[in-house]
Amino acid sequence: MTRPPLPAALAVVALGGAAGACIRALLLQAWPIDASGFPWATFAINVSGSFLLALLPALPAVRRRPLLPPLLGTGVLGGYTTLSTWSEQTRGLLAAGDTAVAGAYVFGTLAAALLAVVGADRLSTLAQRVRFDEEEGDL
Structure with a gap:
């Protein structure tokens, strides 16, 4: 499979990123975080996002369509997970x-x-992961 053209890849990453960020915002709004409590919503978002990202190579539909890895991986799951919120919540707790x-x-x-990545990784073969990495590249 060939790489998607850069303009198309950028477009799906942007659309996916916006969708992922909106999903995250809705979840954080549905389960607000107490300033002095454990941030369960962000924890669940980052763990589930890690699992889903590691699961992508196991999905034949994703491997067969060159625009799905950048849409779902870099885009949706990149917008969905959040290192900055995790860092800021840790700072607030401290x-x-x-x-x-x-x-x-x-x-x-x-x-x-x-652990989520290891679990999801076991659902794909080494050959599937290598092929996925080769096709997705550094998007």
Whole structure:
């Protein structure tokens, strides 16, 4: 499969990113975060986004369509997950003196996201992942 033309790839990344960011905003609004509590909504968003991103190579429909990886991976899931919110919420927890909660949030998110990636990775073969990486490139 050939790479999609750059203008088309950029367009689907932009559309996907907007959709992912809107989904994240709706979820964060539906489950507001208490300033001194564990940010469960952002935690769930980042862990589920990690799982879904790692799952893409296992999906034949994604592997067969050159615009789906940049749309879903870089676009939707890039807009959906959020390192900046994770960082800011950690800063807020530390500023409030909730060091234990901040530590649990930082290391819990990392551990859960890595476990999600390992779980999703097991749903695809090495050959599928290599082919996916070759086709998607650095978008």
